Amino acid sequence: xxxxxxxxxxxxxxxxxxxxxxxxxxxxxxxxxxxxxxxxxxxxxxxxxxxxxxxxxxxxxxxxxxxxxxxxxxxxxxxxxxxxxxxxxxxxxxxxxxxxxxxxxxxxxxxxxxxxxxxxxxxxxxxxxxxxxxxxxxxxxxxxxxxxxxxxxxxxxxxxxxxxxxxxxxxxxxxxxxxxxxxxxxxxxxxxxxxxxxxxxxxxxxxxxxxxxxxxxxxxxxxxxxxxxxxxxxxxxxxxxxxxxxxxxxxxxxxxxxxxxxxxxxxxxxxxxxxxxxxxxxxxxxxxxxxx
Numbered sequence: 001x002x003x004x005x006x007x008x009x010x011x012x013x014x015x016x017x018x019x020x021x022x023x024x025x026x027x028x029x030x031x032x033x034x035x036x037x038x039x040x041x042x043x044x045x046x047x048x049x050x051x052x053x054x055x056x057x058x059x060x061x062x063x064x065x066x067x068x069x070x071x072x073x074x075x076x077x078x079x080x081x082x083x084x085x086x087x088x089x090x091x092x093x094x095x096x097x098x099x100x101x102x103x104x105x106x107x108x109x110x111x112x113x114x115x116x117x118x119x120x121x122x123x124x125x126x127x128x129x130x131x132x133x134x135x136x137x138x139x140x141x142x143x144x145x146x147x148x149x150x151x152x153x154x155x156x157x158x159x160x161x162x163x164x165x166x167x168x169x170x171x172x173x174x175x176x177x178x179x180x181x182x183x184x185x186x187x188x189x190x191x192x193x194x195x196x197x198x199x200x201x202x203x204x205x206x207x208x209x210x211x212x213x214x215x216x217x218x219x220x221x222x223x224x225x226x227x228x229x230x231x232x233x234x235x236x237x238x239x240x241x242x243x244x245x246x247x248x249x250x251x252x253x254x255x256x257x258x259x260x261x262x263x264x265x266x267x268x269x270x271x272x273x274x275x276x277x278x279x280x281x282x283x284x285x286x287x288x289x290x291x292x
Contacts, residue, residue: 001097001125003042005132006031008139010093023086030090034098037064065095066109100125100135166229167208173201173234180239180283183212185232187221194230202260202267203281211267213258220260220269241281249277250290257284 001009010031014024035041037054044051054064063069074088099105102124104117117124125131166185173181184198199212202220210223221227252259252272259270259282270276276288 001094001101001132002128002136003032003035005136005139006035006094006097008136009097010090012139012142013093019086026083026086027090027093030087031094033087033091034065034070034094035060037062061098061101061103061105063109065098065105065107067092067095067107068109068111070095102126166223166232169229169232169234170204170208170210173210173236174204176236180237180241182235182237183210183229183232184235186230187227188230189227198235200258203262205265205267211260213260213269218269220267222266239283242283242286244280244282244286244288246277246280246288246290248290249275250288251275252286253289254285254287255282257282257286259283259286 007028010027011024014027019027032041032043036043036047036051037058038044038060039048039051039055041051044055058064070088070091074085074092077084077086077088079085095105095107096118099107099116100118102121104115104124106113107116108114125135166183169183181201182198183201185196187195187197187199189195199214199221202211202213204210205222208224212221212223213219214221223229246261252270252274255270255272259276259280260267261270261276261281262268262279263277268276270280270282270286280286280288
C-alpha cells in the first residue's frame with residue numbers, strides 16, 4: 001500500500017477509537033515507519049541513510065514488517081514512554097493492511113517465513129491500483145465519520161452508553177482528561193432507595209472510585225462507599241475546571257459558584273469561610289486567603 005492509504009487507515013482507527021489529536025498524529029507517523037526499508041517510499045526518501053542499508057540487508061516487507069519487531073516495540077513504548085507506544089500501534093496498522101497486498105507479509109520473521117494475507121488472491125489489492133485508490137477514499141470517509149464519533153468519545157463511549165456500565169463510564173471520563181462532566185443514570189443508596197438523575201463529577205478517588213456532587217442536598221457522594229451506580233452514562237462538556245494548588249491550609253473569603261478540594265485522596269465540598277487545602281477546583285469566582 002502507498003503512504004496515503006497507510007495514513008488513512010491509521011487515522012480511521014484512531015478517530016473511531018476516540019483517540020486524542022496528538023495520539024492520532026503519532027499513529028499516522030508510525031504508519032509510515034515500516035516502509036523505511038524501501039528507499040523509494042515517503043519515509044525512505046527522507047531517511048535514505050537508513051533505508052538503503054536496511055533494504056540491502058533485509059529487502060522490502062521483510063524483518064521491518066514483522067510483528068515480532070513491532071509488538072514488543074509497542075509494549076515497551078507504552079511501558080516506558082507512551083508516545084513511542086502510539087507510534088508502534090501505527091506501525092502495526094501498517095503491517096496489518098499490507099497483508100491485503102498481492103504478496104502478503106511475512107509478519108513472523110525471523111521465526112517463520114510464512115506469508116500472512118487478509119484475503120484470498122482474488123480479493124487482494126495491487127499497490128497503486130484503482131482498487132487501492134478506492135480503499136483509500138473509503139478509509140478517508142471512515143476517518144471523516146470517525147472524527148465525529150471521536151468527538152463524542154469514539155467506540156469506547158458508544159459501548160459505555162449502550163451498556164450503561166459505571167466502570168466503562170469512569171474509564172471514558174479519565175481518558176478524556178477529567179474536565180467538567182456528569183454521570184447520568186440510576187444510583188442506589190445504602191437504604192435501598194434508587195434515585196434517577198444526573199450528578200456532577202468532582203474527580204476520582206482511586207481505581208473505580210469517584211466523587212460526585214448532589215446539588216439537591218448540597219453534598220459530596222463518594223462512589224461506591226456512599227452509594228452505587230446501577231447504570232451510568234457519561235455526559236461530557238467543553239467546560240474546564242478552574243484549579244488552584246495550595247501548599248498549606250487556607251480559608252475561603254469569597255465564593256460565587258461551587259468549589260471542591262482534595263485533601264489526601266478524598267474530595268470535599270468547599271464552603272465560604274471554610275478551610276481548604278491541597279488541590280482546589282471551582283466554577284465561578286473564588287478568593288482564598290492563606291492561613292499563617
